[in-house]
Amino acid sequence: MAATVHYPTTNASFLKATLAVTWKDLAAEFRSRELFSAMLVFSLLVILIFNFALELDIATRQTVTAGVLWVTFAFAGTLGLNRSMAVEKDRGCLDGLLLAPVDRAAIYFGKVISNLVFMLIVEAIVVPVYSFLYNVNLFNAGLLLVILLGSIGYIAVGTLLASMAIQARTRDVLLPILLFPVVVPVLIAAVKASEGFLTGSDFSTIYSPLSLLIGYDVIFIAIAFMVFDYVVEE
Amino acid sequence: MITVQKLVKRFGMKTVLRGLDFEVQPGEFVAILGPNGAGKTTFLRILSSLSRPSLGAVSVAGYRLPDQAASVRARLGVVSHLPLLYGDLTAEENLRFFGRMYGISNIDSRITEVLEMIGLASRRRDLVRTFSRGMQQRLAIGRAVFHDPEVMLFDEPYTGLDQDASAMLDDVLRSVAAQGRTVVMTSHDLMRAEELATRFDILSRGMITASATRKGLGRSNLLTFYKKALAS
Amino acid sequence: MQSKPSALKILDVASVLALAVAIYLALIYAPEEATMGQVQRVFYFHIATAWVGMLGFVAAAVAGIAYLRTQNPKWDIAEVAAVEISAVFFFITIVLGSIWARPIWNTWWTWDPRLTTAAITELIYVAYFMLREGVEDPDRRARFGAVYTLIGSLSVPITFFSIRLFRTIHPVVIGSADPSATGTFAMVPGMQVAFFFALFAFTVIFIDLFWNRIRMGQLAAKVEQLKLNLMH
Numbered sequence: 001m002a003a004t005v006h007y008p009t010t011n012a013s014f015l016k017a018t019l020a021v022t023w024k025d026l027a028a029e030f031r032s033r034e035l036f037s038a039m040l041v042f043s044l045l046v047i048l049i050f051n052f053a054l055e056l057d058i059a060t061r062q063t064v065t066a067g068v069l070w071v072t073f074a075f076a077g078t079l080g081l082n083r084s085m086a087v088e089k090d091r092g093c094l095d096g097l098l099l100a101p102v103d104r105a106a107i108y109f110g111k112v113i114s115n116l117v118f119m120l121i122v123e124a125i126v127v128p129v130y131s132f133l134y135n136v137n138l139f140n141a142g143l144l145l146v147i148l149l150g151s152i153g154y155i156a157v158g159t160l161l162a163s164m165a166i167q168a169r170t171r172d173v174l175l176p177i178l179l180f181p182v183v184v185p186v187l188i189a190a191v192k193a194s195e196g197f198l199t200g201s202d203f204s205t206i207y208s209p210l211s212l213l214i215g216y217d218v219i220f221i222a223i224a225f226m227v228f229d230y231v232v233e234e
Numbered sequence: 235m236i237t238v239q240k241l242v243k244r245f246g247m248k249t250v251l252r253g254l255d256f257e258v259q260p261g262e263f264v265a266i267l268g269p270n271g272a273g274k275t276t277f278l279r280i281l282s283s284l285s286r287p288s289l290g291a292v293s294v295a296g297y298r299l300p301d302q303a304a305s306v307r308a309r310l311g312v313v314s315h316l317p318l319l320y321g322d323l324t325a326e327e328n329l330r331f332f333g334r335m336y337g338i339s340n341i342d343s344r345i346t347e348v349l350e351m352i353g354l355a356s357r358r359r360d361l362v363r364t365f366s367r368g369m370q371q372r373l374a375i376g377r378a379v380f381h382d383p384e385v386m387l388f389d390e391p392y393t394g395l396d397q398d399a400s401a402m403l404d405d406v407l408r409s410v411a412a413q414g415r416t417v418v419m420t421s422h423d424l425m426r427a428e429e430l431a432t433r434f435d436i437l438s439r440g441m442i443t444a445s446a447t448r449k450g451l452g453r454s455n456l457l458t459f460y461k462k463a464l465a466s
Numbered sequence: 467m468q469s470k471p472s473a474l475k476i477l478d479v480a481s482v483l484a485l486a487v488a489i490y491l492a493l494i495y496a497p498e499e500a501t502m503g504q505v506q507r508v509f510y511f512h513i514a515t516a517w518v519g520m521l522g523f524v525a526a527a528v529a530g531i532a533y534l535r536t537q538n539p540k541w542d543i544a545e546v547a548a549v550e551i552s553a554v555f556f557f558i559t560i561v562l563g564s565i566w567a568r569p570i571w572n573t574w575w576t577w578d579p580r581l582t583t584a585a586i587t588e589l590i591y592v593a594y595f596m597l598r599e600g601v602e603d604p605d606r607r608a609r610f611g612a613v614y615t616l617i618g619s620l621s622v623p624i625t626f627f628s629i630r631l632f633r634t635i636h637p638v639v640i641g642s643a644d645p646s647a648t649g650t651f652a653m654v655p656g657m658q659v660a661f662f663f664a665l666f667a668f669t670v671i672f673i674d675l676f677w678n679r680i681r682m683g684q685l686a687a688k689v690e691q692l693k694l695n696l697m698h
Binding site: 157165168170171174177178181182183184185188189192208209212215216219223227230234 | 534589592593596597602609610614617618620621624627628631
């Protein structure tokens with residue numbers, strides 16, 4: 001073993017660090033699949049419960065599809081967010097991340113990407129299942145776009161708030177309470193745009209909620225990027 | 235290598251560190267001893283850049299905290315009593331992850347090197363959650379040493395380890411220190427500290443109240459020194 | 467700052483007087499509205515309390531940003547004061563909105579965008595206090611409060627617009643300028659006096675409450691400090 005001490009040859013670039021965090025989350029989840037199976041089972045149960053709670057005839061189904069989907073995603077999303085951040089907190093791993101010579105925001109973005117991937121995978125399963133159970137054609141490019149944009153906004157804010165929630169005593173219940181009132185615009189715009197795409201409406205009616213979604217995503221990613229340091233540092 | 239002047243740390247209105255002065259030369263192995271609640275962990279967290287000083291000047295490896303924290307972190311290896319490892323990843327994957335976060339270029343060979351050093355080469359592809367506490371602690375040291383830091387901080391590394399594991403940890407610590415690194419370790423375990431460290435500082439009620447080098451102690455017992463320092 | 471500054475004492479008196487005058491103007495001076503009758507008088511206070519709610523909302527946002535930039539605890543005290551006042555006044559707004567809605571539309575709640583946004587804002591405030599409640603460290607608590615305030619203050623206006631634009635089933639009803647919506651009315655001069663004075667009076671009340679509440683916060687902080695001093 002050499003007695004000389006040498007320094008790392010390069011400092012991790014922002015992008016590399018972000019992707020490292022994402023890879024780490026995905027690899028760990030691929031092994032245990034705890035988070036993913038919890039989210040998936042929960043989503044399917046919610047869809048099922050909707051079936052029994054709301055006696056939907058074929059006509060009504062058309063109008064509530066967007067709403068039912070988004071309620072499902074919103075609730076399942078909190079499960080994923082909670083679990084994803086809890087892993088870091090429980091074994092002190094967050095400190096390990098903070099000790100690395102990288103910008104804190106890289107940790108944030110890394111987590112946003114991995115959380116987003118989890119959410120999108122769940123959605124990718126739920127949408128066909130719903131389609132199958134209720135005989136509604138959901139394979140609509142516009143709908144998928146809305147789901148993507150809405151999920152981005154939800155996860156961007158959710159990751160930031162989850163980082164705070166797990167540091168509080170009441171951690172499990174706190175995240176939905178913090179998240180839902182603040183993510184209302186995403187739900188409203190996403191449902192509106194989804195309906196628009198599903199009913200084949202004129203693009204001019206869809207344009208507005210779609211641009212609101214994009215605007216929300218941009219604003220909150222920017223804010224989270226600026227503010228994340230304050231949330232994790234001591 | 236480490237210079238601390240009049241360090242004050244407050245949590246809200248509670249003051250934990252009260253104007254602490256501390257200095258470590260390159261290559262020294264300093265053991266910080268003291269009763270619970272004295273502020274040892276808080277102090278180490280500040281040195282490791284995880285916590286910000288409320289007042290005072292801190293510099294590690296020539297860089298100021300908290301302004302130049304990123305430069306400090308690149309030269310710092312930290313082991314705490316929590317393993318800071320991901321249970322669902324293998325030993326190799328854990329090291330690879332941290333290697334990437336530190337921007338190490340020759341990761342594969344470095345992984346092999348480090349696993350050899352800590353005696354876990356055979357457990358390379360095993361999930362960390364199957365490791366015993368002692369093995370996790372050794373891997374934690376591997377992680378901390380991966381980027382060849384000049385300075386290492388150990389916060390109560392022997393917590394929860396049995397005799398065998400502690401003995402293995404001794405060996406690893408000795409080899410790590412022998413590589414010319416500067417080490418600061420907090421510990422409850424006076425016996426172990428006595429064997430490893432070159433200098434002993436007592437932290438009591440937020441300040442360093444006494445300091446003695448191994449040579450300075452001479453024949454007298456570390457325990458006696460410790461008790462005397464706390465009594466005053 | 468042991469005793470109340472005289473400016474504040476004067477303000478206290480001025481607030482009470484202004485409130486009394488506003489009540490007189492609204493309940494007695496202003497003419498009765500043709501279609502809706504006496505219940506329309508609620509409108510003066512409904513808008514005025516909503517106005518105070520918004521003042522508090524903006525004050526909280528400003529204080530939050532100021533805290534994040536300066537880390538000065540006085541901004542945190544101001545933020546908490548602003549949120550509390552805003553929470554109370556939005557609640558009154560909602561209650562008054564219900565009192566108005568019942569006789570006019572035979573319903574306790576209208577999903578009018580402004581009312582709905584006020585309700586969502588209330589939920590954000592509740593979440594705010596729950597977040598603070600769950601954090602021990604005062605510095606962290608203040609930081610989290612400021613971050614959440616920032617997020618909330620950006621989200622609420624977007625929420626308002628999204629409801630207004632996309633929830634077509636629930637139009638703006640209360641006091642809207644749209645002549646086709648039920649519940650609108652034209653304001654004759656007598657009403658205008660009552661309306662604008664109510665806004666003025668409640669602004670004075672807001673400043674008075676805000677100042678008092680900040681003072682309370684500062685005194686509470688002082689008590690904490692004294693308690694800690696005693697313990698050592």
